[in-house]
Amino acid sequence: MDDFLKICQQCKAKCCKIGGTDFSEEEMKKVIDAGHPDFFVKIDEDHYETKCNDGVCPYLGKDEACTIHEVRPKLCRRWPVYSSVEAEERKNYLVDCPLARVLSQDIILNMVKINEDISSEFVSASIENSQLSEAEKDIVEERFSEFALSKI
Numbered sequence: 001m002d003d004f005l006k007i008c009q010q011c012k013a014k015c016c017k018i019g020g021t022d023f024s025e026e027e028m029k030k031v032i033d034a035g036h037p038d039f040f041v042k043i044d045e046d047h048y049e050t051k052c053n054d055g056v057c058p059y060l061g062k063d064e065a066c067t068i069h070e071v072r073p074k075l076c077r078r079w080p081v082y083s084s085v086e087a088e089e090r091k092n093y094l095v096d097c098p099l100a101r102v103l104s105q106d107i108i109l110n111m112v113k114i115n116e117d118i119s120s121e122f123v124s125a126s127i128e129n130s131q132l133s134e135a136e137k138d139i140v141e142e143r144f145s146e147f148a149l150s151k152i
Helices: 002-010 025-033 105-116 120-128 134-144
Strands: 040-044 047-050 081-086 089-095 149-151
Touching: 025 047, 040 120, 047 120, 081 105, 081 120, 089 105
Parallel strands: none
Antiparallel strands: 040 047, 081 089, 089 149
């Protein structure tokens, strides 16, 4: 896993600069209980997002490493597998990031399983109900559009 961390640091953790992420209440409580600062905004019951600044996750350290890695939510654990809901159909994609290029097929399939544990409603609500400002949403959309996606 240390090798993976180095890969992420070398790419400057671009995935952590496409907005904060979304957490279930249980995931949010794990972060708080582990002694990390509370950067959460409640979206609805059992759904929280992190406040971000200039599109950067508040839990990204100055060394480009995740400060909550051990208690990060499923949405982070599944990266670089990305999911979207299109016409009520869930689609999984592999994001072209440096980490994706070194992962085994078994690890990618495990990330797909993690991704499938996240409800389609949660994924849809993450985008539709975001409390980010319009400027932050624009930053997130622009940065995310720089990633190439391939269907899994």
